[in-house]
Amino acid sequence: MQSHVVDVTQENFQHIMFEESKQRLVLLDFWADWCAPCKALGPILEKLAAEYDGQLLLAKVNADEQQAITANFGVQSLPTVALIKDGQPVDAFQGAEPESVIREKIAPFLPSEWQLKAQAAQQLMEQQDFQKALPLLLEAYTLSEEVFEVAILIAECYVSLKRWSEAEAVLSEASLEQKLHPSYEPIMAKIELMKEAADTPELRELQAKLETDPENTELKYELGVQYSQVERVEEALELLLDVLKADINYLDGGAKKIFLDVISGLPAGDALAARYQRKLFTLLY
Structure with missing residues (x-):
């Protein structure tokens, strides 16, 4: 099966009720061979269970064979479906309800789209694949309307990618309450x-020189390259873009190559990469 x-x-039964239901929503479906509405409802439940595989378990109880379980739940008619979450019944319905009604019933107990993306990203982070995890987390952050737990994961991802300035930016507007999150201080310590x-x-020297000569293209290029080498990605791209604005073919195209190399080092779908690709495209065309 x-x-x-x-x-x-x-x-x-105990495993399904108290272990499985901690991991995912369980639909406890009481049915019998002689029950015509059960036969109508079964395929709908199986379809939903397949669609939400990993998030939903269809647990079928043959009421004739499992009379003790059926009696313990006080089932009076078939089919009866109980929704079990964290070891407790959270809702139920009787009869062969249409698919649309069942979807409404189960929706509050299933992960939202942002939660699914965040879960997938966490699995990738556990596998040390931070490049693939980051775009998923950025999507989850937007979909969740900036839930702080997702911000923490994004910061952890950026830190693992050695992009500390972006990690710091994500957490820069944390409230006093959010700063009490157990992961906040450890991440900020890593960022520091x-x-x-x-x-x-060397960086400080170049920064000081550029402050006294802010239009010096050579200094911008050197500092941009230095920034890229210490993973100060956005600062690197901004300076290199200034260089390309002054001369798109600076160093016989060397500046453009460095600029593109920095972008290529970012995860697929990274918003920073997309933003600076558009800026380069505007310069070129």
């Missing part, structure tokens, strides 16, 4: 260490 459908017995490591004497 599929991983999203299981027959309930006395042996697996990375900032110190990235603020080399």
Whole structure:
């Protein structure tokens, strides 16, 4: 039987009720062979279980064979479907309800789109694949209307990619309450260490020179390259873009190559990459 459908017995009932329902929504479907409405409802439930595989488990209880379980739930008529979450019934319905009604019933107990994206991103982060995780988290952040838990994950991802300035920016407007999140201080500590490591004497010297000569293309190029080498990506792209605005073929196209190399090092779908690709496109055309 599929991983999203299981027959309930006395042996697996406790596991389904108290373990499976902690991981995903369980539809406990009480049915019988002689029940015509059960036969109408079954395919609908199986379709939904397949669609939400991993988020929904259809647990089928043959009421004739599992009379003790059926009696314990006080089932009076078939079909009866109980929605189980975290070991507790959270809703139920009787009869062969249409698919649209069942979808409305289960929707409040299923992960939202942003939660699914965040979960997928966390799995990628556990596999150390931060490049693929980041775009998913950025999407989840927008869809969730900037839930702080997602911001924390984004910051962790940026830190793992050594992009501390963007990690800092994500957390820059954290409220006093949000700063109490257990992951906030450890991430900020990592960011501070990375900032110190990235603020080399060579960088400070170039920054000082550029401050006194802000239109010097050579200094902008050198500082942009230095920024790219310490993962100060946005600062690097901004300076290199200034260089290209002054001379699109600076250093026989070398500046443009560095600019594109920095963008190529960003994850697919990264908003920063898209923004600076558009800016380069505007310069070229």
